[in-house]
Amino acid sequence: MELNECINTRRSIRKYQEKQVSKDTILEIIKAAQMAPSWKNSQVSRYYVVTSEEKLKMIKECLPDFNQNNTKDAPVIIVSTVVNGRSGFDREGNYVTHIKDGFQFFDNGLQIQNLCLKAHDLGLGTLIMGLYDEAKIREILEIPEEQIIVAVLSLGYPDIEPVAPQRKDVEEIVKFS
Ligand SMILES: Cc1cc2nc3c(=O)[nH]c(=O)nc-3n(C[C@H](O)[C@H](O)[C@H](O)COP(=O)(O)O)c2cc1C
Numbered sequence: 001m002e003l004n005e006c007i008n009t010r011r012s013i014r015k016y017q018e019k020q021v022s023k024d025t026i027l028e029i030i031k032a033a034q035m036a037p038s039w040k041n042s043q044v045s046r047y048y049v050v051t052s053e054e055k056l057k058m059i060k061e062c063l064p065d066f067n068q069n070n071t072k073d074a075p076v077i078i079v080s081t082v083v084n085g086r087s088g089f090d091r092e093g094n095y096v097t098h099i100k101d102g103f104q105f106f107d108n109g110l111q112i113q114n115l116c117l118k119a120h121d122l123g124l125g126t127l128i129m130g131l132y133d134e135a136k137i138r139e140i141l142e143i144p145e146e147q148i149i150v151a152v153l154s155l156g157y158p159d160i161e162p163v164a165p166q167r168k169d170v171e172e173i174v175k176f177s
Contacts, residue, residue: 001121010116011164013125014070016156021051021076025122026155030078032118036110039087039103045111045150048079048141058140062133063152070127074154078115079137081147082108108150115153125158 030047038044050059059077060068071077088103090096097103116126129152137149 006117006121008164010120011125011162012127013154013156013158013160013162014127015158015160016071016073016075016125016154017159018073019075019157021124021155021157025124026051026076026078029115029118029122029124029155033111033115036107036114038107038110042087042107044083044087044104045108046081046083046147048081048143050077050079050141051075055140059137059152062136062140063129064131067127067129067131071129071154073159074127074156076155078153078155079141079143079149080108080112080151080153081143081149084146084148104148105150112151112153119155123157124155127154129153 026049030049033045033047034043050056056075056077059079060071060074063071082104084101084104085093086104087107088095088097088099088101095101099106112128116128119126132149132152134149137143137152143149
């Protein structure tokens with residue numbers, strides 16, 4: 001897909017077809033995520049891909065009701081984490097910028113946007129979710145303490161074509177000097 005079209009037509013998808021996503025496709029999408037820039041190429045993002053019926057049910061139960069509803073048909077859930085204390089930190093583990101631990105989440109966001117765009121490019125849809133039961137997800141997926149869970153995403157073939165939510169006027173968010 002042409003880049004502008006991909007950027008402009010990607011939408012958050014809250015209804016999915018009953019169609020599985022192959023492991024190769026999931027890996028291709030995560031490979032695209034990995035191509036994003038990161039602090040000193042530290043590549044701190046990690047991905048926990050859930051496709052088994054049993055684990056899908058368990059993870060979806062960690063979401064608030066409205067997100068359980070949004071993801072009820074999703075065949076894949078991806079939990080993304082960052083390895084804490086590397087991106088934006090020095091070797092002694094001190095923050096080195098005014099945004100403190102923010103760059104590790106910045107790096108993760110860059111990867112997740114690549115992931116969403118690549119999924120869309122391949123005809124798939126995604127939904128990023130920021131609300132979930134962190135402790136339960138950590139336990140179910142055995143996520144180590146040194147990683148911080150950042151985002152939970154659903155992935156699958158869309159069964160809906162949402163209209164784009166309106167964006168602010170570009171003049172409103174830009175200041176030239
Ligand atoms: C960090 C983050 C958290 C989000 N959490 C949720 C969520 O919990 N549930 C949901 O339905 N959408 C969630 N969204 C999706 C946004 O609502 C959506 O991206 C926004 O309305 C713009 O729509 P679009 O993605 O179709 O362009 C989240 C998006 C981001 C980036």
